Amino acid sequence: MDGWVQLGVNHSGETISQPWSRLGHLLVAGKTGSGKSVYLRLLAYQAIAEGAQLLLVDLDGATFPMLTNHPTLLAPIATTPQAAQAAVERALGECNHRAGLYLQMDGYPESLEEYNRTIVRHGSDPLSRLLVVLDEFSALMTTLGGPKSSFANRVAELGWRGRKFGVHLVFAAQDFTKQVVGRVRDQVSAAVCFRVRSLEAARAMGCPEAVRIPESRPGLACTDRWGLVQTFYLDKRMFGQVGPRSVLSRQEQELVERALNEAEGKMSIPLLVSWGMPERGARSLVESWELRGWLRQDPSRQNARYITPKLKALLAAFASNANSLSNSQDGQTASSTSSW
Known part of the structure; x- marks a missing residue:
């Protein structure tokens, strides 16, 4: 069975949650103080509790410093554009590895869940999920050549290949242009837009209402899948506790x-x-x-x-x-x- 990701509550007070198998990729935007960084940590925290591995891009080093050298990291946290490129290549390499494992498996599995059910019956360990967070994605695209660059092509490839192999991508930035969003929009399952600088940025996300989110409501996001969502707050100190307590x-x-x-x-x-x-x-x-x-x-x-x-x-x-x-x-x- 699959663990669930808790995302927040809607206007009726109902908890918004999704099984990892249906979460897909996410597009996340929000200016400083809007709640974007807390939301990214919330996803990473729950991924660790689920037993997933992580690949993190954190250019300013402010979102994930508490996860430096964490055992779930597939590679050190990327803090430069070059390291971000290497992280994407590492994730694609993992897709290649898993593709080879799928080919060796009876029944030709088409998803991580199907592969794991089969491998467990054979008495071997299942594969874990992989969460890839690309923070400051817009800045990365600009630095590494723009929406038509080799980097953009490799990220797009990771997007369409990854889901089959249990790889979840989170594209995050303070804001997005239509050109940047265009390369990944069809691959994401949901857009989550916190308070942003301009109506243009909100429209690029497909969430024009986000421009009306007041400064007094950090953590409130407009989504194109669940409507307005008050996301859960996660204290950074909880990363010192994540692990067995969260799993069992x-x-x-x-x-x-x-x-x-x-x-x-x-x-x-x-x-x-x-x-x-x-x-x-x-x-x-x-x-x-x-x-x-x-x-x-x-x-x-x-x-x-x-x-x-x-x-x-x-x-x-x-x-x-x-x-x-x-x-x-x-x-x-x-x-x-x-x-x-």
Whole structure:
């Protein structure tokens, strides 16, 4: 199963969320103080909690300094145009690698979800998602030759190839011109426009109403998919806590500990049902964890599912950090919008 991305709340107070498999690529604009940087961090935070890898372009070094040397980075954070080019090439290289893996797989998978379901049945680890954030994208395009440049062509290629292989692109800038947006507009699933400098910039995003967002409403964005959305606020200090706490709820941690202590690491649907979990919930959990590489069938033990070293490592990491983390009931990834 697939994790969900929480994006914010609409005018009715309903939470706007999407499964990663349907999120696609995003176009994000907003001037300084509008909430754009917080929104990009929110996406990165939830990607880490989902077990994804990251490729980040942060030219001014102000959006993602807390993720420097983070273990989920596929390459160091790019802070120059040349490093940004290298990040795009690294992402395309990952697409090539995954294309080769898809060709070797039975059934010719056409999506990350299909590939992971098959590879798990073969007893191997699934592939993680890859979030690529290209902040200050408009400046990058200008510096590296414009909308018709080689860089623009490679980014466009990454856009149309990446989704099949679990690669999510976020194009972000303080504002966009029609020429820059034109190269990527057809590839994005949603445009998210915070407060911008001009009506022209808002129109280029397809969100002309964004020009009316007041300065007193940071985090409020106009979208072409969900209407007006008050995005969630994420305190930068929470990046020091992201990891096992965000991935496993306390109840799930207790299940893992019980399986290790009482069942030698076995975690089957009948066992979970015998412990009081509804069968539907047990099936959902087991299938989800198997796709994440946390459970694996053991042929030497009647193909029963057992906890993998990957899940044991998550549990151990949680235990070592428990004293520094606040209590959590459900692995919440974002604070209330009232924090803005």
